[in-house]
Amino acid sequence: MKENTRLTGVKALRQHLDIHTVSAGLVAAIFGCTGPALIIIGGATSGGLTYVETISWIFAVYFFSGLLGLFLSVKYRQPIAGAHSIAGAVLVAGALTHFSLQEAIGAYLVAHLLVILLGASGLIDKVMQWIPVPIVMGMIVGVMIRFSTEMITSITISPVLAGSAILAFLFSTRFLKKVPPVLSALLIAVLLAILMNEFQIQDTQHAWILPQLIVPTFSFDAIVSIGIPLALLIICTENAQASGVLMAQGYKPPNNAMAMYGSIVGLIASFFGAHAINIAGPMTAICSAEEVGKKESRYAAAVVSGGLFSSFGLLAAIVVPLVIAMPGVIVSVIAGLAMLGVLINSLKTAFSDNQFQMGAFFALIIGMSGVTFFNINAPLWAIVGSLFVSFVVEKEHFVRRAKVENPKIIEATEK
Numbered sequence: 001m002k003e004n005t006r007l008t009g010v011k012a013l014r015q016h017l018d019i020h021t022v023s024a025g026l027v028a029a030i031f032g033c034t035g036p037a038l039i040i041i042g043g044a045t046s047g048g049l050t051y052v053e054t055i056s057w058i059f060a061v062y063f064f065s066g067l068l069g070l071f072l073s074v075k076y077r078q079p080i081a082g083a084h085s086i087a088g089a090v091l092v093a094g095a096l097t098h099f100s101l102q103e104a105i106g107a108y109l110v111a112h113l114l115v116i117l118l119g120a121s122g123l124i125d126k127v128m129q130w131i132p133v134p135i136v137m138g139m140i141v142g143v144m145i146r147f148s149t150e151m152i153t154s155i156t157i158s159p160v161l162a163g164s165a166i167l168a169f170l171f172s173t174r175f176l177k178k179v180p181p182v183l184s185a186l187l188i189a190v191l192l193a194i195l196m197n198e199f200q201i202q203d204t205q206h207a208w209i210l211p212q213l214i215v216p217t218f219s220f221d222a223i224v225s226i227g228i229p230l231a232l233l234i235i236c237t238e239n240a241q242a243s244g245v246l247m248a249q250g251y252k253p254p255n256n257a258m259a260m261y262g263s264i265v266g267l268i269a270s271f272f273g274a275h276a277i278n279i280a281g282p283m284t285a286i287c288s289a290e291e292v293g294k295k296e297s298r299y300a301a302a303v304v305s306g307g308l309f310s311s312f313g314l315l316a317a318i319v320v321p322l323v324i325a326m327p328g329v330i331v332s333v334i335a336g337l338a339m340l341g342v343l344i345n346s347l348k349t350a351f352s353d354n355q356f357q358m359g360a361f362f363a364l365i366i367g368m369s370g371v372t373f374f375n376i377n378a379p380l381w382a383i384v385g386s387l388f389v390s391f392v393v394e395k396e397h398f399v400r401r402a403k404v405e406n407p408k409i410i411e412a413t414e415k
Contacts, residue, residue, distance in 0.1 A: 016300035020293040023183035025304025028286040033312045034331045043093025055317050056212040060274035063313030068265045069306030078251050079287035079302040083280030085238050092275045099222045106216035107227035108270040112263035114231040119260035128255045136244040137350035138360035139382040142367020151336025158329040165189040165333045182338050189330045198327045209317040211272045234278045236380035241281025248346045249288045289341040359390030
């Protein structure tokens with residue numbers, strides 16, 4: 001019986017793999033394997049890690065997060081893309097100048113254990129259900145709007161590459177209905193970059209490097225400085241973004257499961273140097289966009305992305321020089337174009353009625369600000385700040401919402 005179920009799942013996946021889902025998965029993987037990988041390389045360099053330790057770190061975050069995305073997407077039939085925390089990589093990059101890699105890994109393990117405990121308690125799902133949807137959508141727009149603004153500013157950096165990609169996207173949207181417009185933009189941009197000799201490939205590594213298994217040590221200072229902030233980033237920044245994106249597209253994300261499975265995988269990956277394994281907000285946005293196809297088919301895009309991520313991790317020593325060679329303008333403009341649908345839908349949801357409008361607006365502007373306090377980034381403060389605003393200004397909206405969700409409150413009020 002189980003074997004038949006597996007076969008059915010494989011056949012279903014084959015039916016959903018088409019030009020739209022494959023191209024969306026490819027775009028998501030290119031986004032996740034370029035800029036974020038460069039952040040890790042920069043952090044490893046500033047932290048004094050060896051080349052082997054750096055490659056092991058890259059292997060761990062990409063190989064295991066790819067497996068996570070594959071598993072969750074197939075299990076829940078939702079476009080859930082696994083990745084590592086970009087904000088977490090920045091946090092760790094600074095911390096490695098004060099702590100050893102072994103101490104950092106001990107802090108990673110504590111962070112994942114905290115996330116697993118919170119997920120097992122059911123608290124994460126309850127909190128996400130309690131936060132008003134307009135506020136979550138406002139946060140999504142605020143945090144992700146930078147991808148669209150960077151798409152526009154990239155025109156000033158390379159008018160030919162960025163401008164051609166945007167024009168290809170627009171004309172493809174208008175005239176080539178069967179071809180994903182983001183794919184058209186990507187092909188045009190890459191072709192022009194090759195013709196303009198913009199790919200600067202330097203020394204290419206041909207040897208496959210074995211990942212290093214690192215024994216952790218536990219330091220109270222490292223746990224406070226890295227572990228606790230990292231756990232908050234995973235829950236309140238990365239997974240919250242992905243959950244909001246999925247909600248905006250009409251899915252019911254398994255919040256507790258996403259957190260728990262991510263950190264279970266993260267526990268294993270930590271021993272190879274991975275700082276965090278979680279659900280990716282931007283990549284989930286790319287894979288779940290309406291342009292990808294029917295709602296029930298979009299999970300195939302996350303499956304493609306997961307497979308490419310794991311392959312990237314396995315071949316890290318060989319493909320990292322190619323990543324460094326890719327013009328940053330291409331990544332910026334393609335990521336911005338891929339986010340358009342999600343941003344538009346999130347804006348519609350955030351401001352479609354008169355509920356929590358002030359809170360949604362503050363969530364948007366706090367998310368856009370990029371503010372950071374206590375090593376915690378803007379997404380969490382966007383939620384906290386906007387909830388405070390709504391409690392002060394829109395308290396009646398919470399009362400009205402509670403009455404709708406719990407009819408007993410209405411009966412008690414009437415009595």
